[in-house]
Amino acid sequence: MGLLWAELRRFGVRPAIRWIAVAMLAHVALAVVLTAFAPEVSTFAAMLEQGQISFYAMTSVFLAYVAGVLLVTGEAASGGTRALLTVEPRRGRVYWSKLAAAGLAVVPGIAAAYALLASGMYWVHARAGLLGGPPSDLVLAMTWGGVRVLALAVCAAVGGAALGVLVRRWWVAVGLAVAWFLLEEQVVLSAASGVRDWFPLTNADAWVRGTRTVLSGDGLLAVPLVHSALLLLGLTLVLTVLGSVVFRHRDVR
Amino acid sequence: MVIPASAVAIETLGLRKAYRSVRGRTVGIEGLDLRVPAGGVHALLGLPESGKTTTLRLLTGLARADAGAIKIFGVPVPDGLPDLAGRIGAVVGEPGFQARLSGRRNLALLASAAGVPRARVDELLTRVLLTERAKAAYGTYSADEERRLALAAALLRDPDLLVVDDPSAGLDAVGTREIRQALRRLADQGKTVLVATGVLTEAQQIADTVTVLDGGRVLAQGSVAELLGDAKVSVRIRLDEPAKAATALRAAGFAVRVDGDALQVDGVAEPADISRALAKQKLFASELVPQREDLVAVVGRLRPVVVPTPEPLSRAEERAVRHRAARKAAERKKAADQRKADKEAAVKQAAAEERAAEDAAAKQAAIDARAAAKEAALAERAAAKEALLAERAAAKEARRSTGKPALSGIALAGERAAAAAAPAPKPAAKPAPSTVSKPAPKPVPNPAGSAASPNATPKALPKSAPKPATAAKTEVKAAAAAETDAPPKQSKLAQRRVAFDAKVAEKQAAAEARVAERKAAADAKAAAKQAAADTKVAAKQAKVDAKQARIDDKQAKIDAKAAKKQDAADRRAARLSAQKEGAKALLSRRAAETSGGQVEPGGRDQGTTAEAAPAGGPKPAADKFSSGSGDGEPDGWESEDADPDTLQPGAPKPGPRKDQGRRQGQGRPNPGQQRLGQGRGKKRSKGRR
Numbered sequence: 033m034g035l036l037w038a039e040l041r042r043f044g045v046r047p048a049i050r051w052i053a054v055a056m057l058a059h060v061a062l063a064v065v066l067t068a069f070a071p072e073v074s075t076f077a078a079m080l081e082q083g084q085i086s087f088y089a090m091t092s093v094f095l096a097y098v099a100g101v102l103l104v105t106g107e108a109a110s111g112g113t114r115a116l117l118t119v120e121p122r123r124g125r126v127y128w129s130k131l132a133a134a135g136l137a138v139v140p141g142i143a144a145a146y147a148l149l150a151s152g153m154y155w156v157h158a159r160a161g162l163l164g165g166p167p168s169d170l171v172l173a174m175t176w177g178g179v180r181v182l183a184l185a186v187c188a189a190v191g192g193a194a195l196g197v198l199v200r201r202w203w204v205a206v207g208l209a210v211a212w213f214l215l216e217e218q219v220v221l222s223a224a225s226g227v228r229d230w231f232p233l234t235n236a237d238a239w240v241r242g243t244r245t246v247l248s249g250d251g252l253l254a255v256p257l258v259h260s261a262l263l264l265l266g267l268t269l270v271l272t273v274l275g276s277v278v279f280r281h282r283d284v285r
Numbered sequence: 286m287v288i289p290a291s292a293v294a295i296e297t298l299g300l301r302k303a304y305r306s307v308r309g310r311t312v313g314i315e316g317l318d319l320r321v322p323a324g325g326v327h328a329l330l331g332l333p334e335s336g337k338t339t340t341l342r343l344l345t346g347l348a349r350a351d352a353g354a355i356k357i358f359g360v361p362v363p364d365g366l367p368d369l370a371g372r373i374g375a376v377v378g379e380p381g382f383q384a385r386l387s388g389r390r391n392l393a394l395l396a397s398a399a400g401v402p403r404a405r406v407d408e409l410l411t412r413v414l415l416t417e418r419a420k421a422a423y424g425t426y427s428a429d430e431e432r433r434l435a436l437a438a439a440l441l442r443d444p445d446l447l448v449v450d451d452p453s454a455g456l457d458a459v460g461t462r463e464i465r466q467a468l469r470r471l472a473d474q475g476k477t478v479l480v481a482t483g484v485l486t487e488a489q490q491i492a493d494t495v496t497v498l499d500g501g502r503v504l505a506q507g508s509v510a511e512l513l514g515d516a517k518v519s520v521r522i523r524l525d526e527p528a529k530a531a532t533a534l535r536a537a538g539f540a541v542r543v544d545g546d547a548l549q550v551d552g553v554a555e556p557a558d559i560s561r562a563l564a565k566q567k568l569f570a571s572e573l574v575p576q577r578e579d580l581v582a583v584v585g586r587l588r589p590v591v592v593p594t595p596e597p598l599s600r601a602e603e604r605a606v607r608h609r610a611a612r613k614a615a616e617r618k619k620a621a622d623q624r625k626a627d628k629e630a631a632v633k634q635a636a637a638e639e640r641a642a643e644d645a646a647a648k649q650a651a652i653d654a655r656a657a658a659k660e661a662a663l664a665e666r667a668a669a670k671e672a673l674l675a676e677r678a679a680a681k682e683a684r685r686s687t688g689k690p691a692l693s694g695i696a697l698a699g700e701r702a703a704a705a706a707a708p709a710p711k712p713a714a715k716p717a718p719s720t721v722s723k724p725a726p727k728p729v730p731n732p733a734g735s736a737a738s739p740n741a742t743p744k745a746l747p748k749s750a751p752k753p754a755t756a757a758k759t760e761v762k763a764a765a766a767a768e769t770d771a772p773p774k775q776s777k778l779a780q781r782r783v784a785f786d787a788k789v790a791e792k793q794a795a796a797e798a799r800v801a802e803r804k805a806a807a808d809a810k811a812a813a814k815q816a817a818a819d820t821k822v823a824a825k826q827a828k829v830d831a832k833q834a835r836i837d838d839k840q841a842k843i844d845a846k847a848a849k850k851q852d853a854a855d856r857r858a859a860r861l862s863a864q865k866e867g868a869k870a871l872l873s874r875r876a877a878e879t880s881g882g883q884v885e886p887g888g889r890d891q892g893t894t895a896e897a898a899p900a901g902g903p904k905p906a907a908d909k910f911s912s913g914s915g916d917g918e919p920d921g922w923e924s925e926d927a928d929p930d931t932l933q934p935g936a937p938k939p940g941p942r943k944d945q946g947r948r949q950g951q952g953r954p955n956p957g958q959q960r961l962g963q964g965r966g967k968k969r970s971k972g973r974r
Contacts (some may be wrong), residue, residue, distance in 0.1 A: 119398055119441055
């Protein structure tokens, strides 16, 4: 716990992390404000069902990934790792504490951002009388959506930290994510549906949306969610294990 | 120095570490066998890039060795490092503290990570004299304070082994002294302190044992006294008052010798102590030179003299060496052959040149000989001719006057001919081709000796001078000719001469013809060239003329335009003068009409009137006065205000003018008009500016 606390403290004092948190909040606030100008475009229930809110939340997930990368890369991070290893030479503990810190550290930011986004959208549509469904169902759907976004953000942060350990440089890790996104965007258009189910970003999108399943309660539609969850979890696990192996045997700068 | 196995804190065997990068592979340490005794300060001493920091990184588990083994307190590293947690503290590289957090917070974070109670943090802060600065942000710390905080972090778990890399790096004298004292105190408390340093005095001052590294290998290890000698140095001082300084230093306990105008202080542990002692007496040294052996000298002294021994080569290397040797031998042979061939070629060349020179000399000799023979033949022919002429003359004379037998005349002519032929050389024999130069053949013995006697008969001539047989024949023929008085027949020589002359003349004529032909051709060519040049010149001239004609045309047009303009200007001037006259007349009439002094009530200013006039309407006459006084007016003014159809020069139309004057209130006195003219003048001058 001491290690985790130390990592969280180090994570919190880094200016880049603060800027990322600010960016998360600013992004969702902007989305709410833009929706407030034209709330009649669609009802809140339709937005939830079509995954528009989740679409806005994906940006926050990407920022969580960047935060996870920044936790383990850069001069300050490598210096901190060196200092930790001199007082605590168990590399495994240090590594897992870093990943745990990355996963935990993004939770408040993502939660705040999603809360702001969902409540803002709800308020805007309620004021315009365009909720489109019973409030209790909408709140439930919103909550589950928030949980899914949070889980995905934690996975993204942990995966980002693991990838940061692997590649050591933050710009490489972030560039890889962007490049993968662009590649997948190009490939998805021409790929068959069977292949498409195995793309990480497509599955992340499906996981975050999941609106039909939640609203209808149809159990048949839950299969893609499980598939996406397992795929994303497996990917994160692979990255973290790879990172662990590399961290144990690599020289600390 | 043999270290007992039980007292070894660190032991490495064949440790090896190489760094790989895009630029290649760099060996950090190679086959490092290190033994650090437990307790005391052990210094890893070496020049930069000798492998000190790499060794410390391997010992602390920050880097992995490529080969070899490490044991710390008998525990294999890095696998057993978790068992050693708490027994090792290290300051290797930058401490990695957060600049925004305070020193105390940074230390507390590390303490929480290491599971050390918070009270230990305060204790350590006090111990490293950072209590006052504990709450300040780490980013505001000086290098000395940073170093002390790092040392506090290394001491968090009260380790048995403290590893410090370059403890005095970036510190001032005071900081260096403090950190060295702190390390020494830790060693005195029973800890093992391993220090990597590149400062010889640091090792000499604080270390008990030392390992000298060079190129990633252990150069020597043992006690400091054995390897490095005494750290005390001899210091040479120069200052203004040496006597007073010597007294002061002796009072401070230094051994001082006077060396000329300088002081020599022996056995100084720290030269700064001398400065301090002098400064207390307000004495300041202008020169203070510690004289001691530096690290480079130590390493150079300890570095073994390696006799290069040839290492057994691998098969590939042997093959390569063989190939190289064979290639070199082939190159050498080729060069020798080349040299030999060059030499032979030079010899052949010299022989050829010699032969050529000999041939040339022989040819020249032959030519000379032929020329001499020709000359002799010519002389002989000339003599024969002369003799013939003389004989002919004598025969004629004899026939005419005395009637002497012709034979005597003939004899006389033969004598004369012989005399003439006497100095001529004998025709040369054929020259031998091998001889370079052969002396010209000896002249025939002068037959004049025999011919001088007037009694000598012509028959005797062939005996005394058998060679000029042709001359004799000529004489005989000449005599016969003289006897018959017929025109003398030409001799063979003469015929040849004639033929030769004819040939020469023919050749000469041919040459002259050729020359003439060439000259004619050259003349024709020159004439053609001249014609072409003339044509070109003519073409150029034509072009120039055409250009000139165009220029003339343009000039004519310009002149015509100028004339037109001038004409228009003249007409305008005439019109203006006419208008002026008309206006004057009009004004005088108006003045006469208004001589009663009637002025319109609230009459408008003349200038205002002029400005307020409509653009299409006529301008006030006063305006025209001012502007028409000589300088040109814009064409627009003319087109708008002076219609040439209505305003002919010298024919003012007072009717309309009168109406205009009435409309525009031009019954004002002249001063107003003058003001208007002045105003316009000012305006224009501004515009020009």
